[in-house]
Structure formats: C-alpha cells, structure tokens
Amino acid sequence: MVSPSDSDPAADALPDYRRQSPAVAARFAALRQRPVVLEIDRLGRQFAGEHGPVTALRDISLQIHRREFVCVIGPSGCGKSTFIRLLAGLDTPTSGRVLLDGKPVTGPGPDRGMVFQGYTLFPWLSVTRNVMFGLEMQGKAATEAERDALQWIDLVGLRKFAHAYPHQLSGGMKQRVAIARALAASPRILLMDEPFGALDAQTRAQMQAHLLEIWRNVDVTIFFITHDLDEAILLADRILVLKANPGEVQELIEVPVPRPRRLDQLTTPEFLATRRRLDELIHPKVAAHVASERLPIVRLTQLGDDVE
Amino acid sequence: MSRWFSIRQDLTPGRHRLLGVFAFLLPLAVWSLFSYVPWLWHPMVRVTDPAGVSWIKPGQILPREDFAKLVEKQAALAAPLPTGAPANPLYFPPPHAVGRALYTAFTTEPVLKGDKWLHEAIFSSIGTIFWGFTLACLVGVPLGIFCGASPAVARLTEPFVDFIRYMPAPAFGALMVAIFGIHVAPKIGIIFIGVFFPLVLVVATTVRRADVSLVEAAQTLGAKRRALVLRVLVPASLPDLYNDLRLLLGSAWTYLIVAEVVGVSSGISFFINQQAKYRNFDNVYAAIVIIGAIGFTTDQALAWIGQRLFAWKNPRPSRLRRFFGRLTGSTASPAPVASA
Structure with a gap:
C-alpha cells in the first residue's frame, strides 16, 4: 500500500476531500432527492462469545437512494461481512432493522440480489441454467426464462460461454455470471461481498469497468463491500467507513471524483485527497506502527552482500 | 523405482493399468506357488499305490504324519510299502480346478x-x-x-x-x-x-x-x-x-x-x-x-x-468424451480458457 506520505509536498497541495465541484455537488443533491431504497436503522449484531457477548456491529444507520452506488470499507474484523449478511437476510440483527422500500427485511429474498466472493455458481448447471435459476424461482416458464437469461449473459459479454459449465470459466468470468444471475432476478438492490477480492489485479480492473458499465445501463442500486480503497473510490458515490471492535460507522464520505469514472482518474487531485482521507481512517499512524514492529532477525548473509 | 512409488503423485495411465492387472496376478501367483510347487506347504499325502493296505484307496488324502507312520509299520512287517505324492488339503484346490469348476459348476x-x-x-x-x-x-x-x-x-x-x-x-x-x-x-x-x-x-x-x-x-x-x-x-x-x-x-x-x-x-x-x-x-x-x-x-x-x-464433478474430460467432442466438434471438448 503506497499512500501519499506526509513528507510528499504534492500531498499537502491536495484539496479537501469534502470539496465538491459544482457538477458533483449537483449530482449529490439530485441523488438525495431520489426515493430511499434501503434504510438501515440503528442496526446491531451481537454474537455469543467465549467471554460473554461480542458486538460485531453497533448502531449503524444509513439511507441508500435509488441507483446509488455505496461502498463499505473497514479494517479486517470490522463486521463488513456480517453487515452485508444482515442486509441480505442471511443473518438476523440483534437490534435495529433493515427496511427495503419501507418494508422490514425478515429473511433472504430475490429483491436483494447477492454476489459472493466465492462465486457460488451452481457447478452442475451451465451458465445459462445458472442465470435462469432466479427466473425459474419466480415461476417463469423455461423458454421465457432462457430468453431473459441469454439477454443477461449478453450484457456481461459471455454469449460464447452460454453452454459452458462453471469449472470451464476463469474467475472473472465466473463472477460475471454471478452478477448476471443476481441481476436476472431483478433485485431492487445488488449486494456485493468483496466480489473481486479473489481476482488478480488486471482482471479486477476489468471487472470494475464492467460493473460500472452494467450499473450505468441497469436500474439497480449497488451496495459493495471491499477492502481495496482505490476500488471503493473508483466505484462509489458514497463510502461508508467502518471501524473495528465493535463495528461502527466512522465516517460517511461523499466521493468528490466526477462521473463517469475511468481508471485514469486514479491520479486526479480529488481521488488522491479521498484516498489520503481513507488511509488516515483505515490505517491511522501506519508509519509509526510499522517502524515499531521490526522483526527480530539477525544477519544471515555476508557483509556487503546487500539487496537493498 | 522412486518414480513408481512417489507419494501422492498420479500414476501414468500405463502404470495405472499395469498395476491394476498385477493386483489380481500377484494373489493368483501366490496361490499357484502353494498349489503346484510340491515342497511348499503340501501337508497331506495323496495315495498312489496302497500296496495291499486294505483301509486306504488310491487317490485318498491323508495327513503326512499318518502316512509316514503307516509306511513305518509296513516296513517293520517287511511288507510292500504304499506310495503317495505330497498334496494339499481338499479345501485348498489348485487354480486350475477352480477354473474348471467355474464352468462345470454350471x-x-x-x-x-x-x-x-x-x-x-x-x-x-x-x-x-x-x-x-x-x-x-x-x-x-x-x-x-x-x-x-x-x-x-x-x-x-x-x-x-x-x-x-x-x-x-x-x-x-x-x-x-x-x-x-x-x-x-x-x-x-x-x-x-x-x-x-x-x-x-x-x-x-x-x-x-x-x-x-x-x-x-x-x-x-x-x-x-x-x-x-x-x-x-x-x-x-x-x-x-x-x-x-x-x-x-x-x-x-x-x-x-x-x-x-x-x-x-x-x-x-x-x-x-x-x-x-x-x-x-x-x-x-x-x-x-x-x-x-x-x-x-x-x-x-x-x-x-x-x-x-x-x-461437472471431475473437470478432467474423459478420453471417451474428448473423442466424441472431436467427432462432433462441440465446444465441450477442451475447456475454453479465457481471461476475465
């Protein structure tokens, strides 16, 4: 992780991450006018631990508007996965509640599609049959479901692989099928739990571009969990930063980077400013911490035989 | 040798087949050894010539010690000696007898x-x-x-x-x-x-x-x-x-x-x-x-x-499937590989 360090003179010249250009400010104003799709109301989750209850999440509130792209980041162990499972209805909160279009969430359902890090494609079904699954669950006839599924497969650019089985696909392709499968069930919100975490850097960049493209063209709200700070800035309208033990909201950042987003925005001042803020939040005083934790290694090479 | 018995390494198809055949041939070889090599085990004697001993018949099988005692007794009487060949107990038939029985039993x-x-x-x-x-x-x-x-x-x-x-x-x-x-x-x-x-x-x-x-x-x-x-x-x-x-x-x-x-x-x-x-x-x-x-x-x-x-459970396509895949030119044959 290369972060703009304090000694970097360019870093000091960065604008405030809260300053938005008129276009970006107008976009956020318009966004706030849209109806709320998902309302998270003082959500909390405790687990029974060995030494009494452990609070994984505490008092999280957030309103997500229609067609908004929200990213959640936080250090490991901040309850990101618990959070998204609560939204999906795969776990039950111990306090607070989740409302989808004003109706409380009581269990998993097709109105909240989910894309998991581990792909979770059905290995015994072809790509088409995987994408058809949600449609068939809605009671669509096979021919109609297949026609719809093929459109979604087209959308993620996998027409050639419609009859392939998951084990014949690369990781990125599997995740595209998983996205198509989730979208085919026409969810109100798409929940994505570190979907690109297992992919190599190049594929991940491609998938981020694909996802933005899909989001632009499909009426869907996206809730995206990641531990990759650049990914969060590149994708999100707003970034929810959690802190660990217990998982609580640290800050809700409106990303000042203008849309449409492209990979070359990674070096714009707005991007770097946001990035520096996230670094401060996620890795506070990282330099001092690393310096204090030198490994107790003795020299095992000859003097002068240095590599750096 | 080390290649044959390396730990958790897949065998080549040829060796796989060969060893599978040996799995049957080795027990058969041991069985044959004990059946056909006269000095291996053979605790009984099959009488070939009773030589006038009334209570034994040609082909009868009796324990080696009993037969030895009988021969001793006959020798003491200066009578003609019965002869016999080493044999296995009746419950241990040789492979060829069982092989024949596989047919004759029907x-x-x-x-x-x-x-x-x-x-x-x-x-x-x-x-x-x-x-x-x-x-x-x-x-x-x-x-x-x-x-x-x-x-x-x-x-x-x-x-x-x-x-x-x-x-x-x-x-x-x-x-x-x-x-x-x-x-x-x-x-x-x-x-x-x-x-x-x-x-x-x-x-x-x-x-x-x-x-x-x-x-x-x-x-x-x-x-x-x-x-x-x-x-x-x-x-x-x-x-x-x-x-x-x-x-x-x-x-x-x-x-x-x-x-x-x-x-x-x-x-x-x-x-x-x-x-x-x-x-x-x-x-x-x-x-x-x-x-x-x-x-x-x-x-x-x-x-x-x-x-x-x-x-779908064993992604390695079988040779049969690959063969038919080539014949029909279907996409199922080699796994399509693509990035992203």
Whole structure:
C-alpha cells in the first residue's frame, strides 16, 4: 500500500476531500432527492462469545437512494461481512432493522440480489441454467426464462460461454455470471461481498469497468463491500467507513471524483485527497506502527552482500 | 523405482493399468506357488499305490504324519510299502480346478432333485439383493436427504437410527422369519435392515457436506424450502450420494450370505453349503469367485457410469468424451480458457 506520505509536498497541495465541484455537488443533491431504497436503522449484531457477548456491529444507520452506488470499507474484523449478511437476510440483527422500500427485511429474498466472493455458481448447471435459476424461482416458464437469461449473459459479454459449465470459466468470468444471475432476478438492490477480492489485479480492473458499465445501463442500486480503497473510490458515490471492535460507522464520505469514472482518474487531485482521507481512517499512524514492529532477525548473509 | 512409488503423485495411465492387472496376478501367483510347487506347504499325502493296505484307496488324502507312520509299520512287517505324492488339503484346490469348476459348476446337475442349478441360485440371490437394496434406498435416501437438509429432522431421527445401526442385521433373522415367513421375504428384510440404517446416516452426512454458500446464494435468488432441497442440496450432493450407494451395495452382498440361510436356505449360499457338504470345494470357490466377480463388475460399471453422469464433478474430460467432442466438434471438448 503506497499512500501519499506526509513528507510528499504534492500531498499537502491536495484539496479537501469534502470539496465538491459544482457538477458533483449537483449530482449529490439530485441523488438525495431520489426515493430511499434501503434504510438501515440503528442496526446491531451481537454474537455469543467465549467471554460473554461480542458486538460485531453497533448502531449503524444509513439511507441508500435509488441507483446509488455505496461502498463499505473497514479494517479486517470490522463486521463488513456480517453487515452485508444482515442486509441480505442471511443473518438476523440483534437490534435495529433493515427496511427495503419501507418494508422490514425478515429473511433472504430475490429483491436483494447477492454476489459472493466465492462465486457460488451452481457447478452442475451451465451458465445459462445458472442465470435462469432466479427466473425459474419466480415461476417463469423455461423458454421465457432462457430468453431473459441469454439477454443477461449478453450484457456481461459471455454469449460464447452460454453452454459452458462453471469449472470451464476463469474467475472473472465466473463472477460475471454471478452478477448476471443476481441481476436476472431483478433485485431492487445488488449486494456485493468483496466480489473481486479473489481476482488478480488486471482482471479486477476489468471487472470494475464492467460493473460500472452494467450499473450505468441497469436500474439497480449497488451496495459493495471491499477492502481495496482505490476500488471503493473508483466505484462509489458514497463510502461508508467502518471501524473495528465493535463495528461502527466512522465516517460517511461523499466521493468528490466526477462521473463517469475511468481508471485514469486514479491520479486526479480529488481521488488522491479521498484516498489520503481513507488511509488516515483505515490505517491511522501506519508509519509509526510499522517502524515499531521490526522483526527480530539477525544477519544471515555476508557483509556487503546487500539487496537493498 | 522412486518414480513408481512417489507419494501422492498420479500414476501414468500405463502404470495405472499395469498395476491394476498385477493386483489380481500377484494373489493368483501366490496361490499357484502353494498349489503346484510340491515342497511348499503340501501337508497331506495323496495315495498312489496302497500296496495291499486294505483301509486306504488310491487317490485318498491323508495327513503326512499318518502316512509316514503307516509306511513305518509296513516296513517293520517287511511288507510292500504304499506310495503317495505330497498334496494339499481338499479345501485348498489348485487354480486350475477352480477354473474348471467355474464352468462345470454350471453344468453339474443339482445333487438332489428340486435343488437349484447354479445359475438359478445366482439369479435368486441377485433378486434378493436387488429388492432389499432398492427398498432400503427408496425409503432411506429421501429420509437421509431430509435429515441432511433439516437439523430438526436429523435430531429427531438420527439418534434412534444410530442406535439400531449397532444391532447386527442377522440378529433380526428369527424375527424376520416370524413376521415374513420362511421364503424370500425375510431375506429381503434382513438386507433392508442391514442397508437402511447406515444408509440414512451416510446420506444425511453427505447432504450436510454440501456447500452451504450455494444454499445461501439460492436463497438470495428467491428459492424457498422445497427448491432449496430439490434444486440445490440434492444436485449438489448427487455425485457423492451415488458413491455412497455404491459402497452400500457392497455391504448388501455381505448381508446376503447370512440372510440366505435364514428360513429355507436358498440362493448362492445354499449352493455353497450344499457343495461344501459333498466336499466339492472347487465348486465352493467357484461360487465365491462368482459373487466377487458380480460385485466387482457391478461396482466398476457403476463407477464408470457415475463419472459420465457427473462430469461437472471431475473437470478432467474423459478420453471417451474428448473423442466424441472431436467427432462432433462441440465446444465441450477442451475447456475454453479465457481471461476475465
């Protein structure tokens, strides 16, 4: 992780991450006018631990508007996965509640599609049959479901692989099928739990571009969990930063980077400013911490035989 | 040598086949050695010339010590000495005798009128196995799937099933006869008991091993209970279930032999017992070998079919599939590789 360090003179010249250009400010104003799709109301989750209850999440509130792209980041162990499972209805909160279009969430359902890090494609079904699954669950006839599924497969650019089985696909392709499968069930919100975490850097960049493209063209709200700070800035309208033990909201950042987003925005001042803020939040005083934790290694090479 | 016996490294196909053949040839070689090399074991003597001793006949087999004593006695009387050749006990026939019996056992008429020919006995045994196993599967597989799918059903069922599983199935023999009479029904009952209870537990365990994240994914796609079981859990665990049933079919053969002596003895066990009574041990071996051959070929056939049924479970395409893939030019042949 290369972060703009304090000694970097360019870093000091960065604008405030809260300053938005008129276009970006107008976009956020318009966004706030849209109806709320998902309302998270003082959500909390405790687990029974060995030494009494452990609070994984505490008092999280957030309103997500229609067609908004929200990213959640936080250090490991901040309850990101618990959070998204609560939204999906795969776990039950111990306090607070989740409302989808004003109706409380009581269990998993097709109105909240989910894309998991581990792909979770059905290995015994072809790509088409995987994408058809949600449609068939809605009671669509096979021919109609297949026609719809093929459109979604087209959308993620996998027409050639419609009859392939998951084990014949690369990781990125599997995740595209998983996205198509989730979208085919026409969810109100798409929940994505570190979907690109297992992919190599190049594929991940491609998938981020694909996802933005899909989001632009499909009426869907996206809730995206990641531990990759650049990914969060590149994708999100707003970034929810959690802190660990217990998982609580640290800050809700409106990303000042203008849309449409492209990979070359990674070096714009707005991007770097946001990035520096996230670094401060996620890795506070990282330099001092690393310096204090030198490994107790003795020299095992000859003097002068240095590599750096 | 090190390449042959390296740890956890796949064998080349040639060696795989070769070693498989050796697996059968080596025991056969040991058997042949003890059968045909006269100074290996051979604890008996087969009389070739009684030389006037009234109580032995040519071809009779007696222990070496007894024969030696007899020769000593005759020598003391200065009488002509009986001669004999080293032989193995009757219960240890040489490979060629068993090989011959594999054919002749089918052609020898039953000793008693009304007894069954060997092929009839075999068919009767296969029928017993088939019905016992099928009935156990029809009830046990669904129950096992429910146990694997629902912890409540599992808790309600498995402790008791586990308890009965420890009761040996043959122990129910007398009970089965009392309930079902003396013919084929109690035999099917014993096989059912022997297969059913382990089957429920094994199927439940296999279904429980299915990836829970697939169930969760299906839930977020709108699948409810029925679809979760029938469209996710069952297909996800089907290849392993299939292998479970293969293993249990093997254990069904074990129960068969006990089951067949319950009530009116029948089938291949009756044939074996009858032939043993008349000391036709080559026929006994032949019958045992036939049971093994039937079991082994069924299992191999089922394994072969399974590999083709559940191709998604073993991504390496079989040579047969690749061959047909090339013929038809279908996309299924080599896995399409692509980035992203």
